[in-house]
């Protein structure tokens with residue numbers, strides 16, 4: 547339905563989906579991904595063909611925690627539904643890049659029924675994350691039908707995980723906001739990585755969501771050459787805070803195949819967070835976190851880095867168990 551706005555194809559070198567909205571590509575000041583933080587997020591680079599052994603197609607263990615097709619139940623009170631595999635722009639750093647844009651398409655009616663059967667016998671689940679891909683690649687009617695079906699099981703809190711306000715802000719219409727306002731409680735989590743993504747259009751889209759009664763939070767990814775310096779992150783988090791968007795997570799880049807060129811050593815991330823802690827309001831500070839490989843789960847890094855060994859970091863997971871994470875230097 548947004549085909550006029552999107553350029554979609556397959557990158558011939560990596561066989562990975564390529565796609566960008568006209569709007570998002572208009573934010574780039576150069577089409578050289580080595581030089582422009584917007585271009586770097588959507589233009590494929592040769593480095594994507596480099597796979598380092600510690601990388602995996604399933605870096606955060608989605609498959610291991612698949613409860614029913616398309617439903618990932620990893621954390622006790624939250625479950626994640628992969629609503630659609632498509633996105634309005636394919637991020638080159640996407641950690642679900644082996645699902646996203648590969649043709650699995652929309653979640654089917656049958657898959658939704660199976661998910662609802664599972665959820666009806668798992669009362670511990672209180673919150674449903676609608677993710678993908680981008681769940682707002684569904685049209686309004688189909689999107690809200692998913693929420694309405696889930697709410698027949700229980701009065702779930704809904705978390706909409708979408709990059710639309712960043713890559714296709716015109717997707718957030720008055721009509722969409724109005725329909726969302728009758729389905730609260732709902733939170734919207736967006737994905738802004740660079741202050742240049744905070745445009746008047748994004749501010750308008752987020753304003754609609756906030757006035758509809760949906761709090762908005764942001765998950766950024768720490769990306770080399772894009773936002774791995776204190777000044778950029780400071781401008782990013784200040785810009786989010788001013789717009790009523792809570793900086794929620796700053797993620798260490800996941801070990802997704804072909805993304806080593808984006809990753810930043812954890813020591814640098816810790817140092818950046820220390821610097822930001824001195825400069826910014828606590829409300830503007832996200833949690834710097836990593837998703838441990840093999841389904842170990844999300845853990846905040848700062849307080850949980852126990853020690854560093856030659857080739858790995860030892861981090862404490864939520865249960866207090868020590869787990870290892872490969873140590874990388876810039877390559």
Ligand SMILES: *Cc1c(COP(=O)(O)O)cnc(C)c1O
Pocket residue numbers: 606618619620621624625626675844
């Ligand atoms: C990240 C994630 C969540 C949400 O975790 P929060 O810490 O609440 O943001 C839920 N389910 C899955 C499978 C996830 O990957």
Ligand code: SF4
Pocket residue numbers: 632633635636637639640641642643646678679680709737
């Ligand atoms: S919008 Fe999200 S799911 Fe889609 S490519 Fe970007 S990071 Fe991946």
